[in-house]
Amino acid sequence: MKLILAIIRDRDDANVVQQLVERGYRVTRVASTGGFLRRGNVTLLIGAEAEQVQPALDLIRVACSPPDPGQHRATVFVLNAAHFEQV
Numbered sequence: 001m002k003l004i005l006a007i008i009r010d011r012d013d014a015n016v017v018q019q020l021v022e023r024g025y026r027v028t029r030v031a032s033t034g035g036f037l038r039r040g041n042v043t044l045l046i047g048a049e050a051e052q053v054q055p056a057l058d059l060i061r062v063a064c065s066p067p068d069p070g071q072h073r074a075t076v077f078v079l080n081a082a083h084f085e086q087v
Contacts, residue, residue: 001047001048002052002081004046007034007074007075011040012065012073012074016044016063023059027044028044060073
């Protein structure tokens with residue numbers, strides 16, 4: 001199991017979350033702030049099996065709007081989840 005942490009611009013979050021959920025990903029949205037100008041960001045927590053990671057990354061890349069000069073569409077971390085449990 002992998003945990004994808006995707007930090008995206010807040011203006012892209014509705015589209016990204018919708019696209020992920022439509023394809024069966026479970027997503028938790030957390031409002032966050034960061035960057036030089038303290039622009040609004042959203043951090044998405046996405047649980048995925050190893051073979052689902054690349055399709056999720058491709059979807060995020062496509063679902064985010066084109067970046068402003070010097071910006072990025074998203075910052076993504078993929079972590080190993082040693083334990084996963086739903087209670």
